[in-house]
Amino acid sequence: MYKLLLSWRYLKTRFIALASIVSVTLGVATLIVVNSVMAGFVDQMKNRLHGILSDVEISTQMFSEIPHPERHVEIIKQTLGDQIQEATCVVRTPALLSFDVRGRQWTQQIMLLGIDDETFGKVTDFEPYLTNEIKRKSFSFDLEEDGYDQEKFKGDAGWKYRRTRIEIQRRIEANSREYDSLYDNAANAFYAAEPSRVETVSHESENIQEEQGGRFAPLPATLPDIPPVGKSPEEGIADQPTPLATADDQAESQTSVDGTIHRISPFDPHAKFRPEIKSEDLFDPMKDHRTGIILGLAISERKVELPSGELQDAYLIRPGDDANIMLTTIGDSPQPVIENCTVVDFYSSNMHEYDSSFAFLPLSELQQLRGMIDPMTGQGSVSTIQIKLKEGADLDAVRDQLIAQFPPNYFPDYDIRTWQDTQRPLLSAVKMELTILNILLFLIIAVAGFGILATFYMIVVEKTKDIGILKALGAPSRGVMSIFLGYGMSLGTVGTGVGIVIGLLFVKYINEIADAVAVLTGQEVFDPTIYYFSEIPTVVNPVTIFWVAVGAIAIAVLASVLPALRAAKLHPVEALRYE
Amino acid sequence: MSDVAPSQPLRIDPESKGDNMPASELNSNKGLSKKKSNSAPLRIVDTSVMSVNGLFKSYGKGAVQVPVLKGVDLEIEEGGFTAIIGQSGSGKSTLLHLLGTLDAPDSGEIYFRDQRIDNLPPRQQEYLRNREFGLIFQFYHLLPELTTLENVLIPRMVQDGFFRYLKNKRSYRKRAIELLEMVGLSHRLTHKPSQLSGGEMQRTAIARSLISDPSILLADEPTGNLDSENGAEVMETLTALRKHENLTVVMVTHDDQLASQADRVINLVNGVVAS
Numbered sequence: 064m065y066k067l068l069l070s071w072r073y074l075k076t077r078f079i080a081l082a083s084i085v086s087v088t089l090g091v092a093t094l095i096v097v098n099s100v101m102a103g104f105v106d107q108m109k110n111r112l113h114g115i116l117s118d119v120e121i122s123t124q125m126f127s128e129i130p131h132p133e134r135h136v137e138i139i140k141q142t143l144g145d146q147i148q149e150a151t152c153v154v155r156t157p158a159l160l161s162f163d164v165r166g167r168q169w170t171q172q173i174m175l176l177g178i179d180d181e182t183f184g185k186v187t188d189f190e191p192y193l194t195n196e197i198k199r200k201s202f203s204f205d206l207e208e209d210g211y212d213q214e215k216f217k218g219d220a221g222w223k224y225r226r227t228r229i230e231i232q233r234r235i236e237a238n239s240r241e242y243d244s245l246y247d248n249a250a251n252a253f254y255a256a257e258p259s260r261v262e263t264v265s266h267e268s269e270n271i272q273e274e275q276g277g278r279f280a281p282l283p284a285t286l287p288d289i290p291p292v293g294k295s296p297e298e299g300i301a302d303q304p305t306p307l308a309t310a311d312d313q314a315e316s317q318t319s320v321d322g323t324i325h326r327i328s329p330f331d332p333h334a335k336f337r338p339e340i341k342s343e344d345l346f347d348p349m350k351d352h353r354t355g356i357i358l359g360l361a362i363s364e365r366k367v368e369l370p371s372g373e374l375q376d377a378y379l380i381r382p383g384d385d386a387n388i389m390l391t392t393i394g395d396s397p398q399p400v401i402e403n404c405t406v407v408d409f410y411s412s413n414m415h416e417y418d419s420s421f422a423f424l425p426l427s428e429l430q431q432l433r434g435m436i437d438p439m440t441g442q443g444s445v446s447t448i449q450i451k452l453k454e455g456a457d458l459d460a461v462r463d464q465l466i467a468q469f470p471p472n473y474f475p476d477y478d479i480r481t482w483q484d485t486q487r488p489l490l491s492a493v494k495m496e497l498t499i500l501n502i503l504l505f506l507i508i509a510v511a512g513f514g515i516l517a518t519f520y521m522i523v524v525e526k527t528k529d530i531g532i533l534k535a536l537g538a539p540s541r542g543v544m545s546i547f548l549g550y551g552m553s554l555g556t557v558g559t560g561v562g563i564v565i566g567l568l569f570v571k572y573i574n575e576i577a578d579a580v581a582v583l584t585g586q587e588v589f590d591p592t593i594y595y596f597s598e599i600p601t602v603v604n605p606v607t608i609f610w611v612a613v614g615a616i617a618i619a620v621l622a623s624v625l626p627a628l629r630a631a632k633l634h635p636v637e638a639l640r641y642e
Numbered sequence: 643m644s645d646v647a648p649s650q651p652l653r654i655d656p657e658s659k660g661d662n663m664p665a666s667e668l669n670s671n672k673g674l675s676k677k678k679s680n681s682a683p684l685r686i687v688d689t690s691v692m693s694v695n696g697l698f699k700s701y702g703k704g705a706v707q708v709p710v711l712k713g714v715d716l717e718i719e720e721g722g723f724t725a726i727i728g729q730s731g732s733g734k735s736t737l738l739h740l741l742g743t744l745d746a747p748d749s750g751e752i753y754f755r756d757q758r759i760d761n762l763p764p765r766q767q768e769y770l771r772n773r774e775f776g777l778i779f780q781f782y783h784l785l786p787e788l789t790t791l792e793n794v795l796i797p798r799m800v801q802d803g804f805f806r807y808l809k810n811k812r813s814y815r816k817r818a819i820e821l822l823e824m825v826g827l828s829h830r831l832t833h834k835p836s837q838l839s840g841g842e843m844q845r846t847a848i849a850r851s852l853i854s855d856p857s858i859l860l861a862d863e864p865t866g867n868l869d870s871e872n873g874a875e876v877m878e879t880l881t882a883l884r885k886h887e888n889l890t891v892v893m894v895t896h897d898d899q900l901a902s903q904a905d906r907v908i909n910l911v912n913g914v915v916a917s
Binding site: 065067068069072073075076528529531532533534535536537538539540542634635636639 | 739742744745764765768769770771772773777779783784785786787788792796797799800801804850
């Protein structure tokens with residue numbers, strides 16, 4: 064009883080001792096915050112990685128191929144039996160993506176994935192990461208009229224954006240054409256007025272006239288529909304993704320009344336042998352788009368911090384814009400291939416590594432482009448088979464089963480691994496980081512322990528007389544010792560308890576705190592453009608908190624053992640004599 | 643002050659003694675001498691509650707041994723008031739500590755109710771100190787963090803476990819309040835020692851020494867640190883309580899005037915009983 068009473072009274076009257084456990088409090092709070100944030104980070108990352116990577120995959124090198132993927136899937140399904148939920152075939156290849164950014168060329172390397180739009184979404188978390196909400200519900204590689212993130216794109220995405228952009232482009236081109244013709248008219252009028260000059264010029268321009276179709280020849284005041292220099296009309300109408308001919312030009316080039324187009328070209332001697340093309344067969348960028356491609360959001364999105372401090376999104380390319388991809392065919396003599404695509408959506412997993420490099424094309428399209436389709440059977444080969452397992456299946460066991468099915472001595476080019484194998488370096492780095500942080504923070508608490516030891520030793524020295532009194536009144540050494548052990552424990556408990564409360568509150572409001580610190584210091588604490596997440600993820604693990612609390616209290620008790628032992632060993636007479 | 647001397651021979655020199663001796667202590671003798679002696683009527687008791695045979699005790703280590711008690715024999719009678727007097731450094735406080743099992747003698751035996759107590763295991767010595775001996779010190783030795791009432795209850799708290807104490811708490815409190823009333827401190831129950839005067843503190847200490855209903859009260863210069871008025875009050879309280887509770891009292895003092903109130907005076911000179 065007296066032990067409790069005295070521990071309590073010492074606790075209440077000795078604020079210096081409370082000060083000595085502030086470091087315990089801080090240590091505990093920091094431990095909880097660090098553990099929660101790291102756990103949240105790992106948790107989120109695992110979720111995302113897992114979602115993107117699928118459970119198990121069989122892959123080969125990106126410039127090689129797995130032939131007969133259907134047969135492989137069949138064998139895999141047989142091997143795994145009930146454990147398998149779905150399998151999908153993927154072609155992966157590095158590629159170059161290039162597009163126009165306000166007249167300047169942008170080219171970057173990407174990882175191109177050819178995906179089967181029916182099964183891919185069942186094997187990985189693909190669809191939830193798309194920005195278009197219609198695509199999230201029913202996936203396709205078509206450009207959508209609507210459903211693009213209003214907040215992100217402010218309406219500048221999809222069909223409407225594409226039509227507006229093309230319309231503007233056409234108008235600009237019409238203007239420049241008009242300017243050209245005005246210029247030419249003026250020039251012609253000028254030369255007509257001063258024939259003496261024309262003579263000298265015409266002599267020099269004779270060669271040019273031949274090459275360029277008599278551009279500077281003295282012509283009638285109204286110029287016929289001659290296309291711009293260096294562009295043949297076929298290119299202008301049929302092949303170019305961004306049509307160079309205006310609607311008016313098209314109308315002009317249609318000589319007919321019956322709705323057919325005669326490819327009129329004064330320079331094409333074979334024009335009359337070419338088949339006639341119906342107008343609805345023509346590629347009209349206002350109504351049609353190229354092969355749909357889905358780009359990682361970070362390829363296009365740039366977060367720009369304005370001088371005022373707010374973040375603004377800028378986009379290099381938007382859904383509805385066209386882009387070229389350049390890749391090579393597979394085989395023993397790879398050839399470069401260029402394909403024009405239309406961006407139909409963005410993929411935003413918030414894993415920067417993926418968002419900044421991934422692009423998705425339809426599987427068959429990519430197989431075709433890379434020459435992966437067997438001309439005899441019409442079957443395409445793939446580079447990866449991704450497998451999703453049923454809940455509770457043992458990943459490593461499945462991997463081993465598959466390795467047994469495709470033994471490395473027969474399939475040395477196959478790489479069979481789980482998503483954890485793939486991300487092992489990252490996951491183990493994070494784990495090691497957490498371990499080291501925990502050790503360091505426990506060292507902080509241990510340092511606090513020495514503070515407690517010193518403080519307690521002083522208190523024991525100060526309380527020597529009281530200890531003598533208690534002993535003189537018949538208190539056993541054990542009892543005296545337990546006063547100080549109890550004191551240490553209650554201090555440790557108070558410190559730890561306060562630390563836990565502070566830590567949990569900090570974790571709960573961590574994003575608000577980060578914002579507040581950012582406002583106060585002007586330094587952004589958590590930059591979403593650097594990290595994988597838009598806000599700091601946290602997971603509070605009760606087991607961790609329990610062990611942190613146990614550890615901290617144990618350190619406080621251990622630190623009070625030495626002073627308590629000293630107190631217990633005091634001789635009552637000596638202690639009483641102590642003044 | 644005198645009990646400091648034996649263990650630290652260097653401090654016996656007059657200067658340090660002068661430093662440590664408060665003026666009030668010197669005055670107290672004069673003050674008390676004016677008061678008329680208030681001794682209780684003698685009670686003839688032939689049973690001895692404590693006896694001491696050939697007690698030796700020296701302090702210090704190795705070569706610098708300072709002998710304090712050099713063969714003390716004495717008997718303490720049941721219900722008597724024994725005063726041990728002697729000069730500073732004569733070993734009277736040491737003797738009292740040995741009687742109270744706070745210290746162990748070098749040789750010799752101490753008997754309490756015919757049982758040798760100087761070589762008992764610590765557990766039993768603690769029991770004796772807690773239940774059989776009431777100890778009063780010159781410097782009161784109250785616990786500064788506790789109130790008067792709690793200080794009085796401390797021996798009971800030490801004696802009982804947590805739950806047993808809670809069970810008996812009511813009767814203990816009642817007895818403590820009763821004792822504090824007896825020493826005239828019923829209005830000071832919730833005060834801390836720092837809020838009390840010296841006399842009040844000593845009276846609290848007396849109440850504390852009586853809470854466990856001891857059979858013998860060992861007082862080490864109970865008035866040594868008080869002015870004459872407070873000292874007299876404390877002595878009065880002690881005497882009244884002795885009669886009321888029928889106590890055996892052993893009091894160490896260097897004040898002959900106080901000693902004269904005792905039934906029996908033992909004069910300790912240079913570590914041996916003189917008279």
